[in-house]
Structure formats: C-alpha cells, structure tokens
Amino acid sequence: MSVTVARKLWQRVAAYAHHDDPMVAACNLIALVVAFNQPFYPLYVHWAVSEHIWPTFFTFLSTPVFLAVPALARRSPTAGRALLPLAGIANTVLSSKAFGQASGVEIFLIPCALIAATFFRASERLISFAIIGLAIVVYLALDGAYGFPAHFYSASEHQAFLRLNALSAGTLTVFVGLVASGILSRRA
Template identity: 70%
Template sequence: MTDSLVRTAGTRIVAYAAHDDPNVAACNLIALVVAFNQPLYPLYVYWAVSEHISPTFFTFLPTPFFLAVPAVARRSPTTGCALLPLTGMANTVLSASIMGQASGVEMFLIPCALIAAIFFRPSQRVVALALVLLAALIYLGLDGAYGAPIHIYSADEYNAFFRLNAMSAGMLTVFVGLVASGMLSRQA
C-alpha cells in the first residue's frame, strides 16, 4: 500500500511539473526540488551550525511561491519561469535579514541569476537580463543594509553557516546546470 501511495504521489508530482516547453518544465522541476528541500534546511542548520534554528523557520514563507511555479507557468510560461528566480531572490533577502549577511545566504543569488540566464528564450531576453540585473542589484544594493539579524550567532557558528550555505548554493547551481545540460542533450 505504501509503495502504491508513493508511486501515485510521484506520478502526480511529475504531471504537475510537466510542460510542453522544456525550459518551463525545467523551471517547474527546479522549483519543486527547492520547495521539497526547504523543510530540510533547519535540520542542516541544526547539524552543521547551531541548535538555535528558530530563525530558519522564516525560510518556509516563500515555499508556497516555489510550489506555485508550475501552476502559474500553465497560465503564463514567462511569468511562471520568472516566479522561480524572483521567489529565490525574495527568499535570499528574507534569509539575509533574519540570519545576517555573515551566514553567506546571499550566495543563493548565484543560482537565481543562472536560472534567469539559462531558461528564457531569446525572445524573452529582456526578462532574463532584468532578472540577472535584479540579482546583482540586490547583492550590491543591500550590502550592509539588512540590519541586525534575529539571532546573533558566534563567529564559529557563522563560519559553519557560511560553509553550509556555500555548499547548498553550490549544489543548487550544479543541479541547475545538470537540468540545463540534460535539456540540451535531448535537443541534440
């Protein structure tokens, strides 16, 4: 029974992420992977940084927007694809405000910009460039402007936070690259 339930859930998730446009389908997949990984972030912080994880619960606020990407993309593919990096950028700003810049969470702007650069068609280049520019402006414009985080971690904890977020943002960037390369290999 459990196996059948898992298969049914998996089939529904795949159907929800599906789209005729491979770029849109790729954004849908990435959005769902991010959404399904968000509940794990407090556990990663607990294991790698500190037992004080309550600030990480705020990172759940953007989860419905990640989950909504495929639904929005059905109505407007460009808007759906744009919602993914926009939600990622909003989550990054929220997280930097709550946990502090020293946590290194701003590194998540890199996969946001990469998604914008890769998954828009040439006719949508203005949208892609605007999103990439927005990621850069957030990084440069908000530097030092976040204010005090909810909880001040120790220097050692911030070093661990930075390593955790560097690894997480790096792995998300690699995943985005793998999705894009898989898409390209199917087009060849």
C-alpha cells in the first residue's frame, strides 16, 4: 500500500470519527480502535493461549456495532456514546459464553463502566449510572450462568487467557484514560 493510499484511508477514518463535541469524538475514536483491533484477537489467542481459536470468531459479531458508533453519533450524540459501552458489555457477555468465565474476559466490563462514567455530562448522569449498573448486574447476575463454553480450554490455557485479557482490558482502560485526559487538558 502506498503512502498516498494509506494517508487517504487515514483521512477517511478520521473524518468518519470526527465530531464537533469532543466527548462524542472520543467515543468514536475508542469504538474504531476497538473495532480495528478485533481482527487481531484470534492471533493474540493463538500466540498466548491455544491453537483452538475458532471461538474467537464469535467476537466479530460485535465489530459492525463498534463501527456503527460514529454513524449513530451523527444522528444522536447521546445514543452514539451510549452504544460504545453497551456494545462492549454485550461483547463481554458473548465472549464469556464462548471462552468460559475462567478466561477472565469479564474484566472488559471495567473499561465499559469507565467509558460510561467518563463520557456523559452531569445532565446525563442517569444514562451513565444505568450503563454502569448494567455492567455490575451482568457481572453479578451471570456469575456461573454461562453454561458450557464453545471449546473446553485447559486450566493452563484459561490462566493464559486471563493474563491476555487482563493485559488487553488494562491497555484499553489506559487508552480511555488518555483520551479523557486529552479532553480535560484542552479545557484547562
């Protein structure tokens, strides 16, 4: 791919993510980063966990939803911002079912709750609290209720999954924090 093609592609992605409201633009950016990272998850699982990666393909069901965040945000900025953590929560539930609760994938509920806590205004606290509450309810209510995973991973594979998911969710949490601090620094 030539530099010119790459630059034009990047400009189109940046234009798609752009919004005059910095909180909406931040959620758009986070959603696209998550969507663009999803195709690499099977590779991470293969390298770090197991050669049995076929359950990771279930995570691609959420990719179009993450990609739709900026489009929805153009019609309704609040709905677009809400879709991001809701898609994350849904993807976490789907992944917990696919990999098993022992994979530790529920740790992704933390950045989902952080997004809900960070990117809604004081006048939108009800939405923020509802999404945070949903993340907590999912964690508590689905404990032990996922049934059999799509593939039975060994205890050592689940331990590797836990490390991978902790690193991934931690990285996403730091990224969300950096994006939020960028907004705050522009206001100061």
